[in-house]
Amino acid sequence: MAKELKELTPRxxxxxQWYLDLVIKAELAENSAVRGCMVIKPYGYAxxxxxxxxxxxxxxETGHVNAYFPLFIPKSFLSREADHVEGFAKECxxxxxxxxxxxxxxxxxxxxxxxxxEEELIIRPTSETIIWNTYKNWIQSYRDLPLxxxxxxxxxxxxxxxxLFLRTAEFLWQEGHTAHAxxxxxxxxxxxxxxxxxxxxxxxxxxxxxxxxxxxxxRFAGAVDTYTIEALMQDGKALQSGTSHFxxxxxxxxxxxxxxxxxGGRDYVWATSWGVSTRLIGALIMAHSDDNGLVLPPxxxxxxxxxxxxxxxxxxxxxxxxxxxxxxxxLKALGISVKYDNSDNxxxxxxxxxxxxxxxxxxxxxxxxxxxxxxxxxxRRDTLTKETVSCNNIEEYIKNLLDEIQENIYKKAxxxxxxxxxxxxxxxxxxxxxxxxxxLLCHWDGTPETEELIKNETKATIxxxxxxxxxTPGKCMVTGKPSEQRVIFxxxx
Numbered sequence: 001m002a003k004e005l006k007e008l009t010p011r012x013x014x015x016x017q018w019y020l021d022l023v024i025k026a027e028l029a030e031n032s033a034v035r036g037c038m039v040i041k042p043y044g045y046a047x048x049x050x051x052x053x054x055x056x057x058x059x060x061e062t063g064h065v066n067a068y069f070p071l072f073i074p075k076s077f078l079s080r081e082a083d084h085v086e087g088f089a090k091e092c093x094x095x096x097x098x099x100x101x102x103x104x105x106x107x108x109x110x111x112x113x114x115x116x117x118e119e120e121l122i123i124r125p126t127s128e129t130i131i132w133n134t135y136k137n138w139i140q141s142y143r144d145l146p147l148x149x150x151x152x153x154x155x156x157x158x159x160x161x162x163x164l165f166l167r168t169a170e171f172l173w174q175e176g177h178t179a180h181a182x183x184x185x186x187x188x189x190x191x192x193x194x195x196x197x198x199x200x201x202x203x204x205x206x207x208x209x210x211x212x213x214x215x216x217x218x219r220f221a222g223a224v225d226t227y228t229i230e231a232l233m234q235d236g237k238a239l240q241s242g243t244s245h246f247x248x249x250x251x252x253x254x255x256x257x258x259x260x261x262x263x264g265g266r267d268y269v270w271a272t273s274w275g276v277s278t279r280l281i282g283a284l285i286m287a288h289s290d291d292n293g294l295v296l297p298p299x300x301x302x303x304x305x306x307x308x309x310x311x312x313x314x315x316x317x318x319x320x321x322x323x324x325x326x327x328x329x330x331l332k333a334l335g336i337s338v339k340y341d342n343s344d345n346x347x348x349x350x351x352x353x354x355x356x357x358x359x360x361x362x363x364x365x366x367x368x369x370x371x372x373x374x375x376x377x378x379x380r381r382d383t384l385t386k387e388t389v390s391c392n393n394i395e396e397y398i399k400n401l402l403d404e405i406q407e408n409i410y411k412k413a414x415x416x417x418x419x420x421x422x423x424x425x426x427x428x429x430x431x432x433x434x435x436x437x438x439x440l441l442c443h444w445d446g447t448p449e450t451e452e453l454i455k456n457e458t459k460a461t462i463x464x465x466x467x468x469x470x471x472t473p474g475k476c477m478v479t480g481k482p483s484e485q486r487v488i489f490x491x492x493x
Contacts, residue, residue: 010291015235016163022285023164026294026358036162036169040278043358044165046302047281048172052152054204054299055174055276058196064148064176069130071154072121077129080254087221088125091157093169095121123156128222128247128273131177132255139179139269141260146189147179165282166239166493173277179252179269181261186270187225190246193274194227197242205280206297206410207231207287208417209241210439210488212464217448220273224248230463230488232417233286236437238463238490241283244274282493287413294359295382297409298402305331305338305398306360308351310367317342320366323391327364327376330395336402356381361405362398382408423486427454427477430489434460439490443483445476454478454489463488 008025009017023029028044031037040048056066072095078085099115102108124130131149139147152174162168176193180186194211201207209229219226223245231241252258252268259269288295298304307324311317324340331338339360341351348365355363363379370376376394379386382405389397420438424430433440444450444462455461464487471485 008291008293011234018291019282019286020164022289022293028281028285029164031164034169036159038164038168038170040172043302044281047284047296047300048278050300050302051200051204051280052174055196055200056150056152058200059150059174059176062148062192062196063146064150064178066151067149068151068153069127069134071124073124073127073130075120075122077133078122080129081222081250083250084128084222088157091125091159093123093156093158095123124153125155125157126273126275127151127153127155127175127177128251129255132251132257132271135177135179135269136255136257139257139259142181142262145179145181145259145269146185148176148189149178150174150176163282165278165285167279171278173275175273175275178272179257180271181259181269183248183270186248186272187246190225190227190244190272190274193272194229194242194244197244197274197276198229201229201231201241201280201283202410204297204299205284205287206299206406206413207241207283208410208414210464210466211468212466212488214243214464215448215451215462215487217451218462220245222247222250223273224250227467228464230439230490231283231287232420232439232490233283233493234416235286236420236491238439238488238492239279239283239286240463240492241280242274242276245272247271247273288409289359292384293357295409296359296361298361298406301359301361302337303339303360304336304402305362305364306351306355307338307340307364307366308348308355309340309342310348310365312368316368316371320368320371323371324366327391327394331398334395334399336395336398352379356384361402364398380405382412425477430454430460430477431458434458434489434491437491439463439488441470441486442477442489443474443485444487445479445481445483447479447481450476450478458491460489460491463490463492 008021011018027041029038029040032039097111097115099112100109101112103110154170154172156170159167159169178189198209198211201209209231211229214226214228225246227244228240229242231239233239249268251271257269258266309320328338328340361381365377374391375388376391377388423441424433474483476483
């Protein structure tokens with residue numbers, strides 16, 4: 001049965017099926033009765049809660065506060081900013097009526113035609129419009145700025161091709177929306193938040209990212225500039241893992257949000273928005289996991305340590321229980337999340353397989369001989385290695401081991417990215433290399449025409465124009481025209 005529990009499609013055989021198998025069998029999420037939507041199960045939601053808690057602390061450290069805005073947005077609001085409505089129009093879910101009634105033939109309920117809304121409501125695909133309509137009432141003078149607001153919410157974008165966590169019709173996220181007195185302050189905020197995201201993803205998700213700006217065609221609808229962090233998955237595809245947008249004065253002008261400056265003059269405020277979503281759970285799965293199941297970095301694992309007793313009878317179990325209770329207490333005192341699984345409905349082998357599948361970073365096992373010898377078996381999920389160690393100071397040993405596992409998972413992902421990143425100088429070479437996946441560093445002439453040509457012919461997009469690294473100018477690999485610096489191309493989720 002333990003083998004059946006863990007049976008996953010190998011990554012090398014079918015990466016997409018491996019991912020889906022893992023999400024389902026590790027009990028992270030499942031498809032719901034509503035097409036394109038998912039049910040996030042307790043174990044998956046526990047990971048999101050850890051992400052949410054850490055990000056929320058980081059937002060508050062940078063001066064942001066949380067608020068909540070309506071789920072419904074009047075249709076007319078989306079017409080105020082032309083680029084914004086064009087970017088989201090095809091993904092909007094629309095509410096047209098507000099009441100149901102029983103069908104006259106007794107077949108069930110039908111929409112009451114008399115209950116048509118005067119103005120249709122859009123279920124929020126993103127909240128810029130409803131928030132900027134609200135900010136108009138909150139901002140009068142420079143004393144009201146900066147306004148630094150975040151909200152944790154769900155959004156709906158009507159996706160036709162869905163994949164659990166990566167792309168669903170409804171998903172959870174946070175969206176920050178800030179208002180500033182100057183362009184300089186707003187750009188500083190945009191950069192600050194992309195750095196917060198990068199720190200979170202690297203430090204907590206153990207996933208290296210590249211920070212950069214999006215090309216004009218890849219920007220958020222209505223933004224002047226979009227900053228992004230791009231991560232590389234094990235199949236060689238890129239995943240956009242967080243974005244921060246400098247919105248200029250576009251939304252302030254669309255919703256007439258003005259303020260009186262220190263000199264008594266009137267001006268439109270400057271805006272930003274930024275967000276990450278439950279897509280990060282998809283990134284976590286795809287970047288680190290293997291054919292045995294999830295591999296979770298300790299800082300985001302629902303349980304960092306699980307302890308499994310191996311016993312012959314109730315008397316021996318009672319003795320192990322007593323021994324383990326002290327270990328559990330000492331681990332918890334160090335802030336380590338631990339689960340002691342002494343349930344009698346599954347055998348130790350099943351439990352080992354289950355916790356390996358679920359990516360618990362450290363598994364401890366104690367049997368009768370261990371108890372006599374004051375030892376315990378320690379198994380690492382990242383390397384699948386085991387050793388027997390003394391119970392003396394076991395809590396300090398585990399604390400250091402968790403740090404080592406976190407670093408090792410990051411290093412493994414960093415080494416993989418390094419091996420899959422290449423400089424490419426000709427378009428012919430590009431067309432060959434893109435089939436192998438990875439990040440391709442190439443010169444591009446900066447035109448949307450060349451970008452579109454490459455996308456149509458190879459399905460590769462410009463993931464970002466890197467903010468750091470080599471800025472040496474060169475010649476576009478397609479047209480031979482001047483290029484300011486290399487950009488990163490990849491196929492992406």
